[in-house]
Amino acid sequence: MSAEPILELKDVHSGYGSIKALKGISLKAYPGEILAIIGANGAGKSTTLMTICGIVHPDQGEIFYKGKKINKIPAQKLPPMGLCQVPEGRRIFPRLTVEENLILGAFYRNDRAGIDKDMEHVYSLFPILKERSRQQGGTLSGGEQQMLALARALMTKPEVLLLDEPSLGLAPIIVQSIFDIIADINKNSDTTIILVEQNANLALQTAQRGYVLETGRITLEDDAESLLNNADIRKAYLGE
Amino acid sequence: MDYFIQQLVNGLTLGGLYALIALGYTMVYGVIFLINFAHGEFFTAGGYIGVIALSYCIAHGYTQTHPFLCLAGAFSLAMIYSAYLAVGVEKIAYLPLRGSRLAVLLSALGMSIFLQNGMMLTQGVMDKAYPGELFEGGFSFGMVTISYLQIMIITMTVLLLFGLNRLVYKTKIGMAMRATAQDKTMSALVAIGSNNIISLTFAIGAGLAAAAGVMVGLYYGSVHYDMGFNLGMKAFCAAVLGGIGNITGAMLGGLIIGLVEVFGAGYISGQYKDVFAFIILIGVLYYRPTGIMGENIDETRV
Numbered sequence: 294m295s296a297e298p299i300l301e302l303k304d305v306h307s308g309y310g311s312i313k314a315l316k317g318i319s320l321k322a323y324p325g326e327i328l329a330i331i332g333a334n335g336a337g338k339s340t341t342l343m344t345i346c347g348i349v350h351p352d353q354g355e356i357f358y359k360g361k362k363i364n365k366i367p368a369q370k371l372p373p374m375g376l377c378q379v380p381e382g383r384r385i386f387p388r389l390t391v392e393e394n395l396i397l398g399a400f401y402r403n404d405r406a407g408i409d410k411d412m413e414h415v416y417s418l419f420p421i422l423k424e425r426s427r428q429q430g431g432t433l434s435g436g437e438q439q440m441l442a443l444a445r446a447l448m449t450k451p452e453v454l455l456l457d458e459p460s461l462g463l464a465p466i467i468v469q470s471i472f473d474i475i476a477d478i479n480k481n482s483d484t485t486i487i488l489v490e491q492n493a494n495l496a497l498q499t500a501q502r503g504y505v506l507e508t509g510r511i512t513l514e515d516d517a518e519s520l521l522n523n524a525d526i527r528k529a530y531l532g533e
Numbered sequence: 534m535d536y537f538i539q540q541l542v543n544g545l546t547l548g549g550l551y552a553l554i555a556l557g558y559t560m561v562y563g564v565i566f567l568i569n570f571a572h573g574e575f576f577t578a579g580g581y582i583g584v585i586a587l588s589y590c591i592a593h594g595y596t597q598t599h600p601f602l603c604l605a606g607a608f609s610l611a612m613i614y615s616a617y618l619a620v621g622v623e624k625i626a627y628l629p630l631r632g633s634r635l636a637v638l639l640s641a642l643g644m645s646i647f648l649q650n651g652m653m654l655t656q657g658v659m660d661k662a663y664p665g666e667l668f669e670g671g672f673s674f675g676m677v678t679i680s681y682l683q684i685m686i687i688t689m690t691v692l693l694l695f696g697l698n699r700l701v702y703k704t705k706i707g708m709a710m711r712a713t714a715q716d717k718t719m720s721a722l723v724a725i726g727s728n729n730i731i732s733l734t735f736a737i738g739a740g741l742a743a744a745a746g747v748m749v750g751l752y753y754g755s756v757h758y759d760m761g762f763n764l765g766m767k768a769f770c771a772a773v774l775g776g777i778g779n780i781t782g783a784m785l786g787g788l789i790i791g792l793v794e795v796f797g798a799g800y801i802s803g804q805y806k807d808v809f810a811f812i813i814l815i816g817v818l819y820y821r822p823t824g825i826m827g828e829n830i831d832e833t834r835v
Contacts, residue, residue: 346722347721348718348721348722367721367726368718368721368722369720369721369724369725369726369727370724371724372722372723372724373724377722377723378722380718380719380722384716384718384719384722385719386711386712386715386716386719387715388711388715389708389711389712389715393708393711396705396708397705397708397709397712397720397723397725398723400705400709400723400724400725401724445723449723449724
């Protein structure tokens with residue numbers, strides 16, 4: 294792995310009110326890699342991503358992005374720095390059209406030509422979105438909404454893209470094509486991807502490295518391949 | 534028939550004014566689920582700034598030389614003043630309490646009383662008369678009279694409503710406003726600062742109310758420190774009638790309330806003028822609890 298991590302969490306404690314979801318998380322993501330975070334329901338996966346993105350601020354510990362401490366930076370300042378999340382449940386704006394959703398992905402940008410070019414690019418990645426561009430986001434199917442959420446995130450020009458449960462509630466055939474696109478995004482634009490999944494098998498097959506999260510703590514860190522072959526992991530997360 | 538048309542024109546004039554005020558209620562509700570009780574006071578404040586500006590113009594004789602400039606100046610000053618007032622109120626009295634919806638609601642009630650008393654102390658308890666000489670005369674068709682003032686009010690209202698519609702539905706900032714209303718967390722994740730958008734919403738709503746304040750002052754000939762209560766209440770009815778949170782609904786609701794009130798007063802009894810708006814409201818809500826254009830008002834709106 295290249296030397297400097299692009300994103301690093303050091304002993305981060307975080308949570309909602311009196312509920313402490315994270316009890317000292319430390320992890321590193323290196324430029325250009327796909328990193329998987331796997332764990333059961335309620336392990337703190339989503340909270341980890343929300344804490345990185347500034348929606349929840351850590352009570353303790355430090356978060357570094359490109360060597361800069363970002364603990365206290367408000368959430369809306371992070372996408373312009375290249376940090377973007379596709380949250381769990383996709384959260385597209387249901388009463389905005391597909392096109393409006395995409396334009397808002399580029400909300401902070403003012404480079405008209407660049408935005409138009411990226412719009413063309415995401416439409417070529419997801420042709421179905423072009424067909425549905427005038428339709429309200431809420432009328433799309435689950436798979437189309439996931440594509441829209443990914444496309445909207447790409448419009449922010451992310452350097453680090455956080456994906457929360459991209460497979461949630463989708464048909465297996467659609468899940469496969471979404472994961473192919475995720476791998477493509479990583480390869481073609483050198484975007485670092487942090488992938489949070491309950492579907493550990495799929496996540497570890499796509500990622501190069503992985504962390505295992507249990508009740509707010511990292512219990513294991515290894516290459517994706519080793520994790521896939523780890524007997525405990527297979528038993529706990531891969532249903533064997 | 535002449536009488537009907539006359540009432541129709543009067544009703545549209547009044548309805549447009551209600552619509553302008555109702556928009557502030559509905560837009561603020563749309564983004565932070567707050568019934569902003571202080572909104573009526575932004576309307577009154579606009580009315581006072583208008584009368585102060587126009588009186589100044591008349592005292593210096595500018596209305597003779599530049600009548601349009603005076604009017605434009607009065608409208609702009611009133612709208613800008615109320616917009617800043619609303620943003621200030623939001624920052625001081627609502628933002629720190631936003632964790633609890635009930636606390637903000639009570640704070641809004643308090644601000645309403647505070648602002649109303651502030652205007653009473655600074656402007657006095659007597660009516661302040663608007664200069665009437667700016668709009669004298671009108672067109673007559675048989676028995677129907679449409680005053681120049683009514684034409685100005687209807688034109689101005691249409692322009693403002695049209696402008697607002699363009700802003701909300703055609704611009705990027707309007708998209709961001711709608712996005713913030715739908716999902717604040719997700720908005721933050723695409724770099725939209727929800728506090729800025731909320732401030733902007735308050736400013737726009739108060740600006741529209743202030744314009745209505747100047748026009749109400751011109752139409753009725755005076756302003757009074759507590760006129761925001763009565764008109765605000767009816768505009769709030771209009772917003773609920775149209776479906777609170779819905780911009781088109783507020784415009785529609787305002788027109789309906791205005792027409793019902795004028796026709797009710799004209800054909801049934803002027804004494805019950807204020808009652809008709811509420812009767813219609815109850816009637817509509819009985820069959821459509823979310824209002825005419827109402828959306829499903831669930832908590833998350835995801």
